[in-house]
Amino acid sequence: MNICRTIAEFRALRGEYLSRSEVVALVPTMGFLHEAHASLMKIGRENADRVVVSIFVNPSQFNQAADLESYPRDEERDFALLRKEGVDAVFCPAAPEMYPEGFQSWVSVEEISRPWEGAGRPGHFRGVATVCSMLFNLVQPDVAVFGEKDFQQLRLIQQMVEDLKIPTRIMPGPLVRESDGLAMSSRNVRLSPSGREKALHISQSLFAVKERFLQGERKSELLVTSAKERLNSLPGVTANYLSIVNEKDLSECIEIVPEDGARIIATVTVDGVRLLDNLELEDRSRGV
Numbered sequence: 001m002n003i004c005r006t007i008a009e010f011r012a013l014r015g016e017y018l019s020r021s022e023v024v025a026l027v028p029t030m031g032f033l034h035e036a037h038a039s040l041m042k043i044g045r046e047n048a049d050r051v052v053v054s055i056f057v058n059p060s061q062f063n064q065a066a067d068l069e070s071y072p073r074d075e076e077r078d079f080a081l082l083r084k085e086g087v088d089a090v091f092c093p094a095a096p097e098m099y100p101e102g103f104q105s106w107v108s109v110e111e112i113s114r115p116w117e118g119a120g121r122p123g124h125f126r127g128v129a130t131v132c133s134m135l136f137n138l139v140q141p142d143v144a145v146f147g148e149k150d151f152q153q154l155r156l157i158q159q160m161v162e163d164l165k166i167p168t169r170i171m172p173g174p175l176v177r178e179s180d181g182l183a184m185s186s187r188n189v190r191l192s193p194s195g196r197e198k199a200l201h202i203s204q205s206l207f208a209v210k211e212r213f214l215q216g217e218r219k220s221e222l223l224v225t226s227a228k229e230r231l232n233s234l235p236g237v238t239a240n241y242l243s244i245v246n247e248k249d250l251s252e253c254i255e256i257v258p259e260d261g262a263r264i265i266a267t268v269t270v271d272g273v274r275l276l277d278n279l280e281l282e283d284r285s286r287g288v
């Protein structure tokens with residue numbers, strides 16, 4: 001596996017891939033890798049000759065310094081997982097390589113950045129869109145794989161690629177859960193045993209909403225209210241939002257029209273740890 005810490009190193013390697021007309025897949029990550037990341041790498045592997053993973057804890061997408069500082073990191077463990085997955089190259093720059101002194105160009109995907117995560121974390125999506133634009137320019141991937149756990153992020157990247165005519169195919173990777181239902185996330189490691197118990201209520205609440213939907217309930221408010229009450233009644237737990245949205249534009253559904261594509265999305269803070277989850281209301285792939 002090639003380990004590239006500088007842009008120059010990575011560009012030289014990319015040149016070699018290009019000279020052999022190899023198809024390249026990119027899996028952008030912030031490290032502290034787990035099985036859900038591995039599943040994205042597998043999708044990359046099935047669709048390309050070369051799989052490149054970036055590991056970069058992007059400072060510009062953190063709106064709280066403490067969150068950036070406490071973001072878990074373990075490079076050696078990450079490299080072991082990458083080798084196990086047969087990844088060809090890892091691009092892991094230091095922050096000044098990506099944001100040198102004088103950096104001043106930002107990418108903003110407007111509408112889709114505003115609600116939900118965007119409302120709770122000002123500037124977050126500007127940071128995500130900017131770093132992903134830089135990665136797309138550097139890696140020039142034919143395919144890039146993004147997990148559906150960060151559903152708003154996935155939609156934002158799809159919109160950006162379409163708007164800016166970036167010649168990369170975005171492939172969504174299904175959300176991966178622990179055996180007890182908790183959505184896999186690098187942040188789960190920050191949960192205490194009791195926090196983890198409480199966090200299990202997130203997926204359980206979403207599945208309960210889906211069950212009522214499948215039984216015929218179509219009024220969004222009726223579906224989500226009891227789920228929010230359940231979560232907010234737990235000590236140290238706040239449902240920042242829990243809503244049913246149109247999968248395309250992420251607008252809130254009042255009355256659900258299943259054919260339009262609806263998804264329940266949630267961000268819940270458990271003992272200070274911000275956890276995301278979401279669930280498609282109908283089990284059919286609509287190729288978002």
Ligand code: PAF
Nearest residue numbers: 028029030058128131150
């Ligand atoms: O989802 C993530 O890990 C990050 O937001 C990403 C896409 C790697 C950009 O920093």
